[in-house]
Each structure stands twice: as C-alpha cells, then as structure tokens.
Amino acid sequence: MSASDSPRGAVSPATATTSPAADAVAGLASTSARGSRWKKGLPILVTGLVILALWAVAAAFVDTLPSPAETARELGRMARDGELASIFGRVTVFMAVCFSIAAVGGVALGLLIGARPALDRGLSPYLAALQGMPTSMWIPVAAVVLGTSAWSLGVVVSIGAMPAIMLATRSAVKSVPPLLIRAGRTFGADGRTLMRHVVLPAALPGIMTGLELGWSIAFRCLVAGEIFSGVLSGSGSGTGIGSVIARSRETGDLTEMMATIMIVLAFTMLVDRLLFARVHHRLRVSRGLVDAGLPH
C-alpha cells in the first residue's frame, strides 16, 4: 500500500471483507436459533477458509503481498512481543471511550431534535453537511488547536461520530407510528414519560442503525488519525497502528501491515458479533420481525 493512499482507501478493504461474512452469520443465527453451536459456526468457518484461499492465490501472483502463512507467523511474533495485545488494547479502550460519548450525546441530542421541530429545522441541514463530510478533515484542525495528542484525536472521533447518530435518531423519532403516540397519550404518558416509555423504545431499531453508522465513522476516523500522526501508538513503544503504518511505508514490507489488518478485522468482527448483531437480533425477536418469512 503506497503512502499516497487516502485514509478511506486504507480502511475500505477491511470493511468490504467483513460484511459478507457478517451477513452469512446473521442469516444463520436467526433461522436456526435452536440449531447446535457447530451448525452456527460452520458457515463462519467456511467463509473464512474461502477468503484465506483467495488471499493465498492472490499472494502467489503478487510478489509484494505477503501470504497468509507469512502473516500468521508475523501474528505469532506480535503476540509474543506483546504488540498484538498493545494494538488490541489501545484500540479497544480508545473506541470504547469515544464511542460511548458519541452514542450517549448523539442519541440524547437526536431525541431532542426529533421532538422539537424548530431545533430540527435549524440544525438538520448543518448536521447533514457534517455527516456527509469526512470527519478526518478535522484531524489537522484539532492537531493544531488542541495539540497532537490522543485527547485531540479523541475529541474529533467523539464529536465526529455524533451527527450521524443524531440524524438517525431524529429520523427514527419522526417515523414512530402516530397511533402509538396517541395510545401513549390516552394512557397517561406525557412529556418525558412519553419520550422515555413510548418514543424511545419505538425508535430503537432506527437508533441502532445510527449507532452502527457512528461506530464505523469513528473507527475510520481513528485510523485516519493514525495515518496522520500516529498519536495512539505512543511515542516510545512503537507498538500501534500508526507505527506499523510508518514502518511499512519506510520498508515496503507489508507483512506487519497485513497482520495488523487481521487484528483490526478480528476486533470489528468481535464487536459486531458481541454487540450489534446481538442487540439487533433481540430487537427483532421482541417485535416479532424474525418469523416474517424473509431471510434475515
């Protein structure tokens, strides 16, 4: 991967490879909920092996691309050195903190905008513009104003993911069936009670979609920050995504880069399986959207 690659270009292959696997898993998880663990795990395994095979073939033809075996050896080395744990830990802590702030702030402000038409008219065009703009463009601004630190990147990631979450929450609130709101009013819910016990649960599926979008925006922004300055890698240790990118750029050896991509892929897949896919499934089950006869 050349140094001139844009931040988006650097990240998109990772997302492109996760999504088919994730879809296959989601489809199976819902249709055979009673099936054995083995039955659930098999498609994940098969898809993984197919991807590995394609990768091996590609590596055989392209000299600069490390093979799966070389990458696995490198991963072993990183695990022994503690680099793997370091990358994994930093990404987990950083994303957990920043995404929590973005999620709480985004959902709260989105509910507020959804409930107040005047605020909605005033803010939505600007939020849509902010959402459309790549958040990573703020990284140099924050670096100059706030200094090149993990904090400055954290501010960009947290606030950058908010507009998407706010807009999704607002749309979800606006498309709550009026009948449910009438029913809520009839049965004594008003103001905050109506918001908390009728609007919020009714809007949850839409809010979840916004949170997923916010998550991917935040993650892209994190990697862009690493390409920009590598603040998350820590100044001395040199064990982070940013240092890996810098080393690959200098040496032209992609083995460590591919190993790091594998770590990030594993991270996103874990988050999807343990968090988003589970919550989505629970929301669908409780609303009776699983037995609809459509493939999930």
Next chain:
Amino acid sequence: MSSPVTLTDVAQQFAGHGPARLALDGVTLSIEAGELVSIVGPSGCGKSTLLDLVAGHTRPVRGTVDVGGTRVTGPGLDRVMVFQEHALFPWASVRDNVGFGLKNAGVPDAEREATVTQWLAKVGLTDAAELHPHQLSGGMRQRAALARAFALRPQVLLMDEPFSALDAPSRDRLHVELQDLWQETGTTIIFVTHNVREAVALGSRVVVLSSGPGHIIGEVAVGLQRPRVVESDRVVALAREVRGLLDVADQLGISAPRSGSEDGHVSI
C-alpha cells in the same frame, strides 16, 4: 364508576392543512352515566372526531364537551380510548401493555400487578401474559387492548371501531364479552362503528350520524335483551330501520360530500 357525557352544539374542523372543512356541526348529544351508546354513520362523517373531542385530544371550534359535569380541556385517564388497530406497544409483553396506564397513573407496583393479573384473567389472557403482541391472534390483541383500557377503571370508555379489523367469529365473541364487561363495570361506553348491525347489537341506543358535515339525523332506542348477537332476527330488523335512516339521508343528498365531484356519493 362512570360519568355522563354531554356535547352541546359542537362544531369541529378536520385536522390538517388546506382549507378548513367542518367534520362536525351542531352536534348535541347527552349520554347518561353507565350507558352504552353506539354511534353509526358512513366513513368521513366525523365519528372519530367526536371521540377525539371527548378524549380531549382536540378542542371544539364551537360548543362544549362535558364529562361528569366538568369541561373537557385535555386528555385524562378518566377517558380512555380503544383503537381500531390494537395500538399495543410491540416491544412490551401483554402484562406490561396492560399495566402501562396504571404505571403512568402512579399506582404502586403490588397493586398494579394485582389489577393486571385480574384483568388478564377476565379477558382470558392469563396464559399469554408474558407474550408479545405479535405472538397473539387478532382477537387476543384486541382483548389485551380491552384489558389495558378497563384496568384503569375509566369513567368513560371510547371505542373507535375496535372490532372492524377482526374475523367474524372473534368479533362475535368479543361482542358478548364487551357486553359482559360493561354490565359488570357499569362504565359509560361510546362505541363508534360503521357496521349497523354491530351498533344495534351493542348499544342501548343507536345514534345515527350523517356526513357533510357530520350531524345527528336520528336515534333508535334498542330495548332488546342482552347479551345480543349480530345474527339475531330482532337485531337484524332494527338494523334495517337504522339503515333506512341512513338511506333517506343519502337520497336527500344530505350525506353527499360538499366538495369534490358532482356524482360523488357516500357508501355505507
């Protein structure tokens, strides 16, 4: 536990944008405490608007609405609505749906649980308490909606075509159950429908509305013994009388829409 409902010379516009059109005009209606009154009329005659006024969701542009001697100025837990679509909350269990109003009314947990259990038993949903609305049949959903409304012990129960989306057997059973619940609780019930036989089967009297704008064109007292069913000969005979009132209004052109195409007519 019930209140009289009085509407005096009420006029109300259709909600929404565009030129104001009257949905109701000059409606005067007096309903005694504990009475079950059916209101029947063609679609668009302002039946639902009338219920909204009593519920306090809207205010009349002219005239007054009083419940239990007090002017209606907004929604209240003493007047509860049952909708055509069950309007249960899809994310909550039947138990939580039935307890929703009680929770908002600030009823203590233990008392709420007891009331919910009692009402679930009355509508035959004890075994379905932990299920979600999507797991119920149409009839069971509407039963849950009835339990949710009755559990609040409202003074007035407003029913907006609650059974019109149900299959015939479920509807017939619910007709009987509603009459039982009404006799047991003595709640004032205003039952709106476009089904003339249903109106006769349920109401102690049937108020006939005509559209353009909605106004009362007649009233038929129903003195038949309860519980009544829609197929009974006497109900059918009285329904024919009510239908006659609606047809006369139609022929006089009273119920023709004021705006729109010239050959437009209202089907009943």
